[in-house]
Amino acid sequence: MWISGALLVLLVWPLQAGVDWRPAETALDQGRFEEAAAMARGVLRHDAVNSTAHVTLARALMGQNDAAGALRELSAALQSGPANLDALYYLNKLSTVLAQQEFARLYGAAPDSARVHQLLAESLHQQDDSVGEEREYRAAYQRDPKSVPVLNALGDLLRTQSRSTEAMSFYAQAEKVDPRSFDALYGLGACEFKAEHYRLAIEYLTRAVAVDPTSSAAQFAFGETLLRDQQPERAEKVLRMVAAREPSDKQTWFLLAKALRQLGRKQESDEAFARYRKLSQSQMETP
Template sequence: MRRRRSMAGAGLAAAVALGALAGCTMSSAAQAREADLRAREHVATAARLSDEGLLDEAIAELQLAIQANPELTTAHVNLGELYRVQGDFPSAERSYREAVRLEPRSFDAQYGHGLVLHLMGRLADAVAAYLRALAIDGEDFNANLNLATAYLQEGRARQALPYAEKAVALNPESGPARVNLGAVYATLGDHERAIRAYQAAAELMDLTPPLLLNLANSLGQTGRYQEMVNTLGQLLRVEPSAEAYERLGFAYFRLNRIEDAAAAFRNAVAMDDRHYPALNGLGVCLLNRFLLSDRTDAEARREGVDALRRSLRINRDQPRIVDLVSRYG
């Protein structure tokens, strides 16, 4: 009997122990729920602070959210976004990478990670992240647009084309999407389509220097040199640059306006004395002047050869320029 009572007591003790364990489990679950609630409150506060422009304070709130619940994907995504806005791309990349680890099927995590990788110049990694994002939501405009841009920057215009076209289809009123599509067409050598894309973009957005320069180049590739001159004139009124003046010199030269071409090339060199295409253009114009003078304008020959030699000091790998210098030098 005594042994039986002892066993009964042991059973009671075990029951008490199990009850205590169950109580601990419930307490842990309740604590987890409370921590998650606190984390979400920090996320909400961070959103409000971010809307007010208080980014440092918003970041601090998101860090508290992650301390409370390290597995709250939204907190990592939002933190990555704020770091990106502040220009702290390495911190943003770490936050998005953790969000992707926690929730690989999160479009926001995959796309945000791709965007930051893109901004960091890690093009191959950005392409992979954009593709993962599009596998989740293939109809997202920004992911299609940025993937096309990344492919184009990698020199893979053929791969960029379907995504650039999809971006325009998703948002026909986007000027940047049409500029991007035009750049893809131009890289593929389809300048007629590129011109149409650029002209459509010009009706939807401000005439930015990249748009005008791209349009001018495609006009030149199709032999529409006067239109190229007109477009570059618009560009130079907006933002003078050595490249724009050099392109203007090229267009004038093709129109056989040699003196206007020489003046444009001089302007390019004045803005950037290491712009060797402009030095080449100037040298060729001056050698043309020398030839048109029945080879009597020695000053034009001397100055032209000097411009070509300066170009070769910048870039030696120019066989045609080497040939001109050897003939007229």
């Protein structure tokens, strides 16, 4: 039967203009996932970019243990609206479930492997359990002493606890395995800086910046170390690059002011210090 364009619009319009999703919500709450999925698919047949329908279908598929299908629908919802909060929320939940499933598979296949201990350490890190984190990372290290991520993680953990000598031993091992490991080079530079071995710190930080020129943290550390080593001219150039990239970082402006003052450029130093004071004041006023 032939249907006019206007009538077709009227038939489809209620689906496009506003769908009552309460029955679908009720079905999801009561575990009637097939019913909720059928409703969502019905809407998508007429409106393929309806983000609410994609999210509803994803939730129904999650209830049916179809993780791949749920991921597909959430991805479609985010294509329609990258800031869709519901899609982002359920994607986070789905990611957690998938991670748990994959960990269970890994644990079942190799319960005492380096990877399992590494994942346990990362989980304990999120729980602020530094003792357990170190224990698991050391277990991972014993099983795979050439794992660069594990070596760097141990170095980072020990460095935050001011155990620089131990940290450096792990960073050094990581650097030996991978001479271009940014984390190892940055860690070694930070440890040498703390020990006031500025020339050694400069060597490591120079290499770290070469590996990742976009790292503001490495550039800042490099500039600060140059300043401590009485190289204000080089420090100024580095710190200006950091300031251009991170104009709201007050510490960069403070160090830049010091470098300029050491170079005898008082007016520029005063201007940089004024930026530092303004940023400090604004951050104090921010609740």
